[in-house]
Amino acid sequence: MKLSAKNRKTGRGVSITSGLVAIAVTSVTACSTGEQGQQIPEAAVIARAEIRSCNDAEVTGTAVFREQSSTEGIKLVDFSLEVSGLTDGRHAVHVHETAACEPCGAAGGHHDPGPFGVTTPDAPDFNHPFHGGDLINLEVKDGVGTLSTTSSRFTLSPGRMTVFDADGSALIIHSGTDKYCDQENELEPGCAGGARDACGILVLVEE
Ligand SMILES: [Cu+2]
Numbered sequence: 001m002k003l004s005a006k007n008r009k010t011g012r013g014v015s016i017t018s019g020l021v022a023i024a025v026t027s028v029t030a031c032s033t034g035e036q037g038q039q040i041p042e043a044a045v046i047a048r049a050e051i052r053s054c055n056d057a058e059v060t061g062t063a064v065f066r067e068q069s070s071t072e073g074i075k076l077v078d079f080s081l082e083v084s085g086l087t088d089g090r091h092a093v094h095v096h097e098t099a100a101c102e103p104c105g106a107a108g109g110h111h112d113p114g115p116f117g118v119t120t121p122d123a124p125d126f127n128h129p130f131h132g133g134d135l136i137n138l139e140v141k142d143g144v145g146t147l148s149t150t151s152s153r154f155t156l157s158p159g160r161m162t163v164f165d166a167d168g169s170a171l172i173i174h175s176g177t178d179k180y181c182d183q184e185n186e187l188e189p190g191c192a193g194g195a196r197d198a199c200g201i202l203v204l205v206e207e
Helices: 010-031
Strands: 031-033 040-043 045-053 060-069 076-085 089-091 093-096 138-140 144-151 170-174 196-201 203-205
Touching: 045 170, 060 196, 076 138, 076 170
Parallel strands: none
Antiparallel strands: 031 040, 045 060, 045 196, 045 203, 060 076, 076 144, 089 138, 093 170, 138 144, 170 196
16 A cells, blocks of 8 residues: 655644544444444454465464454454464564465555554555554464454454455565564664565455
């Protein structure tokens, strides 16, 4: 997702305002009103990604995304990942901006429709670890890794934060550990996990 560069201070101001607008809109569309007037969150939205190796390794796994709206109007996405066949250790995990895994580089940079602090179209990782798609490390032991976390940085349902934009999204598991690098100008190479070990395209699941 390419976005034009902005003046840094101006960009932050615009982003915060836009974020509040997005929240206000989703709070209207995500809930219905019950008989006693209380707001009732709608049913969960669920997506899955079947995880496959980026090279010839024997990697299998599944990621499940489950979005729940809350009475506050904020969408929370519960994320769980089970994968086997990766090397032991901690692996960076992110939602990337394009639904493509062949090759894994086709998934593009990190999903990050905004709001964001620093925008640089040719180097989208500058906003790491604050991209919408940034998650936490997967710990792999004896070839098996599981991860459960929750994100409010992206949605499955439509809106400006959605992972199901025009070109979809893919989950990438990197070879190395995410050090949550946060630098003003240029990231230390590999600090966001480096090479790509596994990939899965996000697909909405009908309940
Ligand atoms: Cu990544």
